[in-house]
Amino acid sequence: MEIKKYKKVSSTNLLAKKETNKPWSIILAEEQTTGYGRKKDYWFSPKGGLYFSIILPKSNIEDLQTLTLLAAFAVAETIKENLEIEPFIKLPNDVYINNKKVAGILTENVVGKDVKFSVMGIGLNTNISKFPKKLEGVATSLQLESKKKINNKKILVEIVKKIKKQLEIISA
Amino acid sequence: MKLNLNIGNKKYDIELNKTNGGSINIKVDGEEFLFQETKKEKKEPSLAKTSLPKRNFSEKEIKAPISGIISEIFAKEGDVIKQGEKVALLSAMKMENEIISDFDGKIKTALIKQEQTVKEGEILFLLD
Numbered sequence: 370m371e372i373k374k375y376k377k378v379s380s381t382n383l384l385a386k387k388e389t390n391k392p393w394s395i396i397l398a399e400e401q402t403t404g405y406g407r408k409k410d411y412w413f414s415p416k417g418g419l420y421f422s423i424i425l426p427k428s429n430i431e432d433l434q435t436l437t438l439l440a441a442f443a444v445a446e447t448i449k450e451n452l453e454i455e456p457f458i459k460l461p462n463d464v465y466i467n468n469k470k471v472a473g474i475l476t477e478n479v480v481g482k483d484v485k486f487s488v489m490g491i492g493l494n495t496n497i498s499k500f501p502k503k504l505e506g507v508a509t510s511l512q513l514e515s516k517k518k519i520n521n522k523k524i525l526v527e528i529v530k531k532i533k534k535q536l537e538i539i540s541a
Numbered sequence: 542m543k544l545n546l547n548i549g550n551k552k553y554d555i556e557l558n559k560t561n562g563g564s565i566n567i568k569v570d571g572e573e574f575l576f577q578e579t580k581k582e583k584k585e586p587s588l589a590k591t592s593l594p595k596r597n598f599s600e601k602e603i604k605a606p607i608s609g610i611i612s613e614i615f616a617k618e619g620d621v622i623k624q625g626e627k628v629a630l631l632s633a634m635k636m637e638n639e640i641i642s643d644f645d646g647k648i649k650t651a652l653i654k655q656e657q658t659v660k661e662g663e664i665l666f667l668l669d
Contacts, residue, residue, distance in 0.1 A: 474635060
């Protein structure tokens, strides 16, 4: 797994669009200054969290849509296996613990007659000990929920492996 | 016309004659069979299949690849755009799709408005 690691980026998805088109390569950042979700909603991305983008192989757009939904399951399953916490998937693809958001997924495609480029960005609140006041009631982290320090690299590798497997299944 | 056919180990004497009425008389070992010649209708070539669809092939279309909502529009009528240039952003479920043009050209008609719901295959722009 090729992982390009950065200390601070604007957004891993934005960087991925400029940086590479090698399928399954990963852009990983320790923090994002302008992390965003759908409709450019801000994603709080301080140091400690896990922020990465996966360059997806060229696939048909229906498969990418299915994969985006399945990515939430991959994240939830990884949390469950590592921390024995029961996450909740809010469809289509946000992951919650105790009614607070812990992860978000955003797939971005460049499409002409066919899909030219696809990147899936995942933000997972892992080792975040405190949220700003306006997010306290709506966001949580794995550290806050489990009282454990999270191994970001291990979680990242497990999530990517699961997503890769899912794409193999749906595009077979 | 007379024929001798060997099928397996058996010999057949076959005689074919055309009657005045247009039928064919076939005698196989003396036994007669009468066949009426079928009339073949002269088929006109099908217009639907041979004519070209009524559309202007010099016109280029940019279509929605998937159903969703047009969240941003980057090109307007009269704009000259290049192949690969983004023209709109289409949000579908949790995917943001940057729609790019597959052609160089001038936008003749923009068929979408911001926040409009579009269906897969719907034409978004017509280019000259």
